[in-house]
Amino acid sequence: MATLGLIEYETASAxxxxxYDDIMATRQTDYINNFWKALARDPVTLRRTWANLKQVMGSxxxxxxxxxxxYLAVSxxxxxxxxxxxxxxxxxxxxxADAMFGELMAVVGMANETNRLASGYQVEVDERFxx
Amino acid sequence: MATLGLIEYETASAxxxxxYDDIMATRQTDYINNFWKALARDPVTLRRTWANLKQVMGSxxxxxxxxxxxYLAVSxxxxxxxxxxxxxxxxxxxxxADAMFGELMAVVGMANETNRLASGYQVEVDERFxx
Amino acid sequence: MATLGLIEYETASAxxxxxYDDIMATRQTDYINNFWKALARDPVTLRRTWANLKQVMGSxxxxxxxxxxxYLAVSxxxxxxxxxxxxxxxxxxxxxADAMFGELMAVVGMANETNRLASGYQVEVDERFxx
Amino acid sequence: MATLGLIEYETASAxxxxxYDDIMATRQTDYINNFWKALARDPVTLRRTWANLKQVMGSxxxxxxxxxxxYLAVSxxxxxxxxxxxxxxxxxxxxxADAMFGELMAVVGMANETNRLASGYQVEVDERFxx
Amino acid sequence: MATLGLIEYETASAxxxxxYDDIMATRQTDYINNFWKALARDPVTLRRTWANLKQVMGSxxxxxxxxxxxYLAVSxxxxxxxxxxxxxxxxxxxxxADAMFGELMAVVGMANETNRLASGYQVEVDERFxx
Amino acid sequence: MATLGLIEYETASAxxxxxYDDIMATRQTDYINNFWKALARDPVTLRRTWANLKQVMGSxxxxxxxxxxxYLAVSxxxxxxxxxxxxxxxxxxxxxADAMFGELMAVVGMANETNRLASGYQVEVDERFxx
Numbered sequence: 001m002a003t004l005g006l007i008e009y010e011t012a013s014a015x016x017x018x019x020y021d022d023i024m025a026t027r028q029t030d031y032i033n034n035f036w037k038a039l040a041r042d043p044v045t046l047r048r049t050w051a052n053l054k055q056v057m058g059s060x061x062x063x064x065x066x067x068x069x070x071y072l073a074v075s076x077x078x079x080x081x082x083x084x085x086x087x088x089x090x091x092x093x094x095x096x097a098d099a100m101f102g103e104l105m106a107v108v109g110m111a112n113e114t115n116r117l118a119s120g121y122q123v124e125v126d127e128r129f130x131x
Numbered sequence: 132m133a134t135l136g137l138i139e140y141e142t143a144s145a146x147x148x149x150x151y152d153d154i155m156a157t158r159q160t161d162y163i164n165n166f167w168k169a170l171a172r173d174p175v176t177l178r179r180t181w182a183n184l185k186q187v188m189g190s191x192x193x194x195x196x197x198x199x200x201x202y203l204a205v206s207x208x209x210x211x212x213x214x215x216x217x218x219x220x221x222x223x224x225x226x227x228a229d230a231m232f233g234e235l236m237a238v239v240g241m242a243n244e245t246n247r248l249a250s251g252y253q254v255e256v257d258e259r260f261x262x
Numbered sequence: 263m264a265t266l267g268l269i270e271y272e273t274a275s276a277x278x279x280x281x282y283d284d285i286m287a288t289r290q291t292d293y294i295n296n297f298w299k300a301l302a303r304d305p306v307t308l309r310r311t312w313a314n315l316k317q318v319m320g321s322x323x324x325x326x327x328x329x330x331x332x333y334l335a336v337s338x339x340x341x342x343x344x345x346x347x348x349x350x351x352x353x354x355x356x357x358x359a360d361a362m363f364g365e366l367m368a369v370v371g372m373a374n375e376t377n378r379l380a381s382g383y384q385v386e387v388d389e390r391f392x393x
Numbered sequence: 394m395a396t397l398g399l400i401e402y403e404t405a406s407a408x409x410x411x412x413y414d415d416i417m418a419t420r421q422t423d424y425i426n427n428f429w430k431a432l433a434r435d436p437v438t439l440r441r442t443w444a445n446l447k448q449v450m451g452s453x454x455x456x457x458x459x460x461x462x463x464y465l466a467v468s469x470x471x472x473x474x475x476x477x478x479x480x481x482x483x484x485x486x487x488x489x490a491d492a493m494f495g496e497l498m499a500v501v502g503m504a505n506e507t508n509r510l511a512s513g514y515q516v517e518v519d520e521r522f523x524x
Numbered sequence: 525m526a527t528l529g530l531i532e533y534e535t536a537s538a539x540x541x542x543x544y545d546d547i548m549a550t551r552q553t554d555y556i557n558n559f560w561k562a563l564a565r566d567p568v569t570l571r572r573t574w575a576n577l578k579q580v581m582g583s584x585x586x587x588x589x590x591x592x593x594x595y596l597a598v599s600x601x602x603x604x605x606x607x608x609x610x611x612x613x614x615x616x617x618x619x620x621a622d623a624m625f626g627e628l629m630a631v632v633g634m635a636n637e638t639n640r641l642a643s644g645y646q647v648e649v650d651e652r653f654x655x
Numbered sequence: 656m657a658t659l660g661l662i663e664y665e666t667a668s669a670x671x672x673x674x675y676d677d678i679m680a681t682r683q684t685d686y687i688n689n690f691w692k693a694l695a696r697d698p699v700t701l702r703r704t705w706a707n708l709k710q711v712m713g714s715x716x717x718x719x720x721x722x723x724x725x726y727l728a729v730s731x732x733x734x735x736x737x738x739x740x741x742x743x744x745x746x747x748x749x750x751x752a753d754a755m756f757g758e759l760m761a762v763v764g765m766a767n768e769t770n771r772l773a774s775g776y777q778v779e780v781d782e783r784f785x786x
Contacts, residue, residue: 003253003350003524004360033260035245038252042364048445049245049371055441056237061230066197067238070204074242076775077208079341079603082249083242084777085260088527098528099192102566105775106187107198109573111205111214113768114166114180118213120731120760121169122134122655122739129164129216131384131396134655134743135753173757179576180764186572207382210472210734215384219396229397233435236382240442244375251338251367253346253524262527262777265515265612265786266622295522297507300514304626310707311507311633317703318499323492328459329500332466336504339470341603344511345504347522361454368449369460373467373476376428376442380475383431384396391426391478393646393658469644472734477646481658491659495697498644502704506637513600513629515608515786527777557784559769562776573769580761585754590721591762594728598766601732606773607766609784623716630711631722635729635738638690638704642737645693646658653688653740 006037016040019050026054033086065094073108137168147171150181157185164217196225204239268299278302281312288316295348327356335370399430409433412443419447426479458487466501530561540564543574550578557610589618597632661692671695674705681709688741720749728763 009020009032019040020032039046057067068091075083091101140151140163150171151163170177188198199222206214222232271282271294281302282294301308319329330353337345353363402413402425412433413425432439450460461484468476484494533544533556543564544556563570581591592615599607615625664675664687674695675687694701712722723746730738746756 001255001524003251003363005524031259033257034254035249035252038254039248041252041360042368044448045248045364045368045371048448049248052241052441052445053245055437056234056241060234061228062200062234062238066200067234069193069197070201070235070238071242072775073201073204074208074239075246076771077205078243078246079770079774080246080250081774081777082254082256083246084774085256085262086249087242088777089260097192098565101527102569103187103191103193103198104201105772106566106569107193107201108205108775109569109768109772110184110187111202111218112209112771113764114184115206115209115211115214115734116731116767117170117176117180117760117764118166118217119211119734119736119739120134120727120763121166122736122743123165123169123213124132125213125216126164128162129220131216131394131398132655134756136655172753173761175579176757176761176764179579183572183576186568203382207378210377210381212381212384215381219384229434232396233438236379237435237438239382240375240379240438243378244371246341247338247374248367248371250341250343250346251334251370253343253350262525262529263517263786265513265625267786293521295519296516297511297514300516301510303622304630306710307510307626307630307633310710311510314703314707315503315507317699318496318503322496323490324462324496324500328462329496331455331459332463332497332500333504335463335466336470336501337508339467340505340508342508342512344516344518345508347518347524348511349504351522359454365449365453365455365460366463369455369463370467372446372449373464373480374471376446377468377471377473377476379432379438379442380428380479381473382396383428383434385427385431385475386394387475387478388426390424391482393478393656393660465644469640472639472643474643474646477643481646491696494658495700498641499697499700501644502637502641502700505640506633508603509600509636510629510633512603512605512608513596513632515605515612525779527775555783557781558778559773559776562778563772565776569772573772577765577769580758580765584758585752586724586758586762590724591758593717593721594725594759594762595766597725597728598732598763599770601729602767602770604770604774606778606780607770609780609786610773611766613784621716627711627715627717627722628725631717631725632729634708634711635726635742636733638708639730639733639735639738641694641700641704642690642741643735644658645690647689647693647737648656649737649740650688652686653744655740 002034002038004038004041006034007040008037012040013043015043016046019046023050035082035086065091065096068094069096069100069104073104076105076108077112133165133169135169135172137165138171139168143171144174146174147177150177154181166213166217196222196227199225200227200231200235204235207236207239208243264296264300266300266303268296269302270299274302275305277305278308281308285312297344297348327353327358330356331358331362331366335366338370339374395427395431397431397434399427400433401430405433406436408436409439412439416443428475428479458484458489461487462489462493462497466497469501470505526558526562528562528565530558531564532561536564537567539567540570543571547574559606559610589615589620592618593620593624593628597628600632601636657689657693659693659696661689662695663692667695668698670698671701674701678705690737690741720746720751723749724751724755724759728759731760731763732767
């Protein structure tokens with residue numbers, strides 16, 4: 001159950017509880033998932049990571065669902081089991097229907113394939129794509 | 132200029148030209164980028180890859196812009212220079228504004244970070260996230 | 263229990279036992295972990311890998327703890343579950359305190375994030391950083 | 394020169410200049426490297442990334458040099474050219490001698506090798522390494 | 525048991541059954557592995573992926589065993605547990621003896637090591653290797 | 656030209672020259688590529704890496720060409736530019752025809768794609784594939 005163990009709400013310090021409270025309020029849930037309970041062993045990292053995530057994942061030029069799809073695409077590419085499981089749940093909560101999931105996986109698969117074809121064939125960047 | 136060289140339209144076989152023609156018609160452009168010209172050395176792979184990409188990237192449950200953002204997110208995660216350059220251009224053509232690009236990068240960065248925090252802390256998947 | 267199974271000390275050949283003996287003597291332990299027992303199916307690879315590791319991980323310009331932290335950083339980046347588990351144990355044995363682990367993870371997370379920001383933004387290497 | 398171009402100090406907004414000023418003061422240099430000038434196109438990401446990096450990379454349980462070595466180890470594992478170039482420079486500035494660099498690379502190489510041996514042989518995590 | 529669940533032959537649509545039938549006929553088996561049963565939730569991706577795999581993995585300039593070894597090498601490098609397990613089985617069916625497996629892993633390990641040494645030392649491509 | 660620079664034969668120590676001589680004799684060439692000249696700054700790593708490579712890449716249960724194809728497959732998956740360039744040359748020298756290269760890339764592409772489909776769909780390993 002995590003390298004340094006998990007910290008439950010009941011036994012958490014005030015500092016950790018404040019982050020837990022904000023997670024639950026922001027996500028409108030009474031559930032704190034294991035990721036945060038594991039990070040809570042290092043309150044500085046817990047607070048920074050949550051503050052960053054809250055800033056980055058909110059609606060902006062991209063809506064919340066699109067951001068969750070991107071998050072899942074990266075997690076799948078990196079083969080992170082925990083992240084695939086948790087962000088599949090998060091994406092569904094944000095509105096990802098089964099058909100969207102299927103298309104997302106198809107795009108992620110193709111991108112991983114053509115990334116290797118492009119590099120394997122040593123294709124030079126086209127003049128018009130250069131910055 | 133690519134491991135096996137590039138094949139220009141003028142010197143392409145009828146089989147390769149047919150793919151080039153379909154790429155240009157589908158994308159409404161008269162430009163074939165180096166990726167396809169490199170793949171053309173293996174017409175079977177050229178035809179299959181283009182047919183797949185055409186099927187996968189078209190509008191469906193996810194719109195074309197969202198798919199391009201996902202493609203770019205994967206390419207950045209994999210550090211594929213050619214793909215980052217070409218799919219940044221493709222995403223812009225599909226409507227990615229600068230602010231969207233900034234948010235996309237922020238999400239990709241965070242996902243790559245938390246993927247390692249989750250795995251590094253050996254966090255066990257929550258019961259409710261299990262399939 | 264591993265693709266080719268594990269080889270226990272009792273049933274090991276003299277050649278494999280010699281490596282096991284050296285591992286136990288070097289690490290001052292009577293425990294051989296599964297990694298070596300799995301590799302033992304290919305004695306040439308077992309012997310070479312152990313000899314390399316012994317040479318690489320010993321104290322030099324970098325001390326043994328620093329080397330273990332680096333090993334764990336790489337394993338986390340690559341999402342290798344076995345390696346994360348075994349090298350977390352090894353790093354602790356070498357002196358990694360919980361606070362060090364927390365800082366290590368924070369650095370690994372940030373590096374994975376900024377690696378993608380740098381590539382995603384297609385940042386050109388500064389003249390002064392070129393070799 | 395970066396997807397969205399670089400922002401020089403002279404033409405930067407007050408918000409961006411404040412970050413640049415803090416980078417230069419913290420690092421005791423008058424040089425801003427391209428990474429920050431590229432990120433400056435998205436001031437929110439610029440400010441957040443710099444604040445995080447400043448917090449994470451300072452001396453704590455691990456000294457600044459060790460953290461730079463870990464950063465470089467991750468960047469090499471991920472094959473990020475820009476990051477390898479810039480963090481090699483940063484590590485040297487923090488005290489990395491040539492012999493340290495050689496040992497760092499040797500450890501990074503070995504870890505990448507044994508990560509694949511462990512996964513490829515499908516080695517099960519030893520009971521004693523489980524969390 | 526997979527994000528969208530598995531589809532068994534008995535409850536599959538005619539479209540999915542046609543793919544299952546072709547997989548069993550091509551592989552001369554009566555077993556459909558979980559990968560296909562999971563993909564079957566998205567029949568378009570199921571059919572495309574199987575058609576591609578059938579085309580790519582057949583004997584050509586490279587024999588079927590060599591292709592399976594390459595597939596396993598990639599799966600190990602990417603740390604994909606499912607793929608390592610299933611393609612180890614596939615490679616064995618195609619004729620991979622234990623000694624071949626040992627050599628395959630040794631090559632995969634070395635390549636992953638020297639990939640990082642080359643990038644970490646920032647080695648410039650030799651003039652004679654340029655395309 | 657590499658982080659620590661390259662060491663040419665003329666100015667190499669006797670220790671480094673001995674490795675260079677063995678590389679040239681083994682490969683029947685008078686050319687030492689940049690990788691070795693860069694590693695030569697750390698003679699211990701140079702000698703160990705060459706000895707390992709010589710042992711691993713020689714003909715055994717797998718022939719030399721097959722091993723070069725595997726090496727290239729890994730290098731492409733990892734997006735290592737130097738390694739792709741040098742091992743494409745090495746594979747050709749070992750007998751890789753253009754058609755083989757095309758098939759190799761097709762397999763590498765597919766494996767990278769299905770690795771993500773398997774993980775993304777969270778497919779559980781089939782009972783019969785478990786070790």
